[in-house]
Amino acid sequence: MVRFDNVGMRYGSGPEVLRDISFELDPGSFHFLTGASGAGKSTLLRLLYLAQRPTRGLITLFDKDLATLPRDEFPALRRRIGVVFQDFRLIQHLSALDNVALPLKVAGARDDQIREHVRELLGWVGLAEHVDAKPATLSGGQQQRVAIARAVIGRPALLLADEPTGNVDERIAIRLLYLFEELNKMGTTIVVATHNERLISRFDHPALHLDRGELVVRQPARTAAS
Amino acid sequence: MQVAAVAGGTGNLEARVAAALDLLRRTPGIRRADPISAAAATALLEPWLGSAAALADLPMPRLIDISFDTHQVDTAALGRQLASAVPGASFDDHRRWIEGLAAIARWVIMVAIGIVLLVGGVAALSVIFAVRSGLAVHREVIEVLHLIGARDDYIANNFARHTLWTGLRGGAIGSVLALASLIALAWLGRDMAPGMLPGLKLEALDWVLLALLTPLAAILAALTARSTVLSALARSRSRWSATSRWSGAASSTRRSSTRSTPAWRPAWRRAAPRSTHSCSRPTRPTAQPTGASRDPACCARRWPDSSLSRATP
Incomplete structure (x- = not known):
C-alpha cells in the first residue's frame, strides 16, 4: 500500500525535517502518527497525500513508484486518498453538501447520483439537517464531520487525518477514532496524526513516532505487554 | 455630360x-x-x-x-x-470624386475594424487579468481541488463556465444599451438632410450578426479564461516542481484511463460487509459485491451502524 525507503525531506536550503524515513503500511492497517510539534508529522502526511515530493529517497504508493510516475497520473492516485486536514480546508462559499460532493464532481459523477449519496453520507455523520449550511455557520465539530465526509465520500483506499482531534473535546475525539475504526474495518488503510498520547493509549494500534525527523515504530501497549 | x-x-x-x-x-x-x-x-x-x-x-x-x-x-x-x-x-x-469618397469609406471601414479588434483585445486582456486575480484569490481552493484529484482542465472549465455566464449577462446588458442607442440615433437623425445621407436601416442579416455578437464574445472570453487558467496552472506546476511541491504537478488536460472505474461510485455500497472482528484487529476487505440496491434501508446497512453522531466509546 505505502512504502517509504530512506526518504528525506528539507524545505529549501534549511535543515532536513525528515531523515532516512523507511516504513511500510499494509492494506487495511491502522496507524497513529505521533510526535511533538515540529517533529515532521504534517510533512510526512504531505508526502503521503502527494502535496510534496521528497528531496531524497523513494516513495511507493499503491505499488507505483512516485519518482517515475507520470505527473498526469497523480490526480487518479489522489482520488484514492482521503485527507482530513487539520484546518478542515472546507470551501467557504459552498454548502456542506457541495463540499462533500466535490470529490465526486471532480471524478465526473452525475448530479442526481451525487445528491443522493452525499445526503446519505451527511446523514451518516449526523449532519442531515445541515446539508445546505455554509461552513461558517457550522461549529468546529460539525465542520470536522463535513471534512471527514468529504474525505470518505469516494471510499478512499488510504485515509489520512492530520490532527483530527485537535479542535474537539475528548468525548468527540474518541467518537471520531471509533468512526475511523469502522472505516478501517471496511478495508480503508488509516493513518491518524496526533500528539494526544492519552487518546492513543485507548486504542490498540501501532504508532509511527517521529522524533526530530527520525521515525520509530511503536507497538500498542496492550500488544507489547502480551 | x-x-x-x-x-x-x-x-x-x-x-x-x-x-x-x-x-x-x-x-x-x-x-x-x-x-x-x-x-x-x-x-x-x-x-x-x-x-x-x-x-x-x-x-x-x-x-x-x-x-x-x-x-x-x-x-x-x-x-x-x-x-x-x-x-x-x-x-x-464622376469617377474622380466617387473614387475619393470610396477611399474615405474604405478608411472608415478599416478604422472600424481596427476599433473592433482593439476592443476585442482589451476585452481579452481584461479576462486574462480577471482570471489571474481569480486564481490568486482562490489559490487555496485550487490547492484543495488538486489534492482531492482534480485535473487542471476541471478547474479551467469551471473558470470558463463562470466567465461564459458573466460574458452572456454583460453582453445582454450591452446589447440592450446598444439597441437603445441605435433607436435614439435613428430618431435624432430622422429630419437630417433626407436624400443626402443613407438612412439607418438594418437588414435581417445585420440583426442576426448583432444577435450573434454577444454569444460569440462570451465564448471568446470563456476560451480565453480557460487558456489562461491552463497556462497559469502549468506555470505554477513548473514552479512547484522546482520547489519540490506536487500540489499542482499532477495535472493534465488529458483524461486518465482510470475514468473507466469511477471513484465517485458509491463505494460504501460496494464495501465489504461489516467485520465481526474486534475493532483493534482490522480486517482486509473481501470481494466487493456489485449492483447494490438503492433502497435507503440497504444503504444504511452499508455504512457502519454507529455514525459519528451516535458512536459511543
Missing part, C-alpha cells in the same frame, strides 16, 4: 444634343448614352433652386447620362473631342 444652352453654344440645342449622342454612340467602349429630359433635370434641381415654374426661365443645360467601359475609353480625349465637335458640350467624369 452636359450641353450648355447659351454660353459658348451656337445653333439649336436639340440638334447639338443629337450630335453629341451620335458621337458618343459611335465611340467604342460607350455602353449607353441617354439624354435626360428637361423635366427630369428640373426635378433634380428643385430641392436646391425651388419650384419648376421658377426654373423655367433659367437657361437649363441638357444632360446626357453615359455608361462606359473604363478600360476602353480615354475620358480626357473624349472630352476634348466632344468640346470640339459640339459647341457648349462638356464632359464630367
Whole structure:
C-alpha cells in the first residue's frame, strides 16, 4: 500500500525535517502518527497525500513508484486518498453538501447520483439537517464531520487525518477514532496524526513516532505487554 | 455630360444634343448614352433652386447620362473631342470624386475594424487579468481541488463556465444599451438632410450578426479564461516542481484511463460487509459485491451502524 525507503525531506536550503524515513503500511492497517510539534508529522502526511515530493529517497504508493510516475497520473492516485486536514480546508462559499460532493464532481459523477449519496453520507455523520449550511455557520465539530465526509465520500483506499482531534473535546475525539475504526474495518488503510498520547493509549494500534525527523515504530501497549 | 444652352453654344440645342449622342454612340467602349429630359433635370434641381415654374426661365443645360467601359475609353480625349465637335458640350467624369469618397469609406471601414479588434483585445486582456486575480484569490481552493484529484482542465472549465455566464449577462446588458442607442440615433437623425445621407436601416442579416455578437464574445472570453487558467496552472506546476511541491504537478488536460472505474461510485455500497472482528484487529476487505440496491434501508446497512453522531466509546 505505502512504502517509504530512506526518504528525506528539507524545505529549501534549511535543515532536513525528515531523515532516512523507511516504513511500510499494509492494506487495511491502522496507524497513529505521533510526535511533538515540529517533529515532521504534517510533512510526512504531505508526502503521503502527494502535496510534496521528497528531496531524497523513494516513495511507493499503491505499488507505483512516485519518482517515475507520470505527473498526469497523480490526480487518479489522489482520488484514492482521503485527507482530513487539520484546518478542515472546507470551501467557504459552498454548502456542506457541495463540499462533500466535490470529490465526486471532480471524478465526473452525475448530479442526481451525487445528491443522493452525499445526503446519505451527511446523514451518516449526523449532519442531515445541515446539508445546505455554509461552513461558517457550522461549529468546529460539525465542520470536522463535513471534512471527514468529504474525505470518505469516494471510499478512499488510504485515509489520512492530520490532527483530527485537535479542535474537539475528548468525548468527540474518541467518537471520531471509533468512526475511523469502522472505516478501517471496511478495508480503508488509516493513518491518524496526533500528539494526544492519552487518546492513543485507548486504542490498540501501532504508532509511527517521529522524533526530530527520525521515525520509530511503536507497538500498542496492550500488544507489547502480551 | 452636359450641353450648355447659351454660353459658348451656337445653333439649336436639340440638334447639338443629337450630335453629341451620335458621337458618343459611335465611340467604342460607350455602353449607353441617354439624354435626360428637361423635366427630369428640373426635378433634380428643385430641392436646391425651388419650384419648376421658377426654373423655367433659367437657361437649363441638357444632360446626357453615359455608361462606359473604363478600360476602353480615354475620358480626357473624349472630352476634348466632344468640346470640339459640339459647341457648349462638356464632359464630367464622376469617377474622380466617387473614387475619393470610396477611399474615405474604405478608411472608415478599416478604422472600424481596427476599433473592433482593439476592443476585442482589451476585452481579452481584461479576462486574462480577471482570471489571474481569480486564481490568486482562490489559490487555496485550487490547492484543495488538486489534492482531492482534480485535473487542471476541471478547474479551467469551471473558470470558463463562470466567465461564459458573466460574458452572456454583460453582453445582454450591452446589447440592450446598444439597441437603445441605435433607436435614439435613428430618431435624432430622422429630419437630417433626407436624400443626402443613407438612412439607418438594418437588414435581417445585420440583426442576426448583432444577435450573434454577444454569444460569440462570451465564448471568446470563456476560451480565453480557460487558456489562461491552463497556462497559469502549468506555470505554477513548473514552479512547484522546482520547489519540490506536487500540489499542482499532477495535472493534465488529458483524461486518465482510470475514468473507466469511477471513484465517485458509491463505494460504501460496494464495501465489504461489516467485520465481526474486534475493532483493534482490522480486517482486509473481501470481494466487493456489485449492483447494490438503492433502497435507503440497504444503504444504511452499508455504512457502519454507529455514525459519528451516535458512536459511543
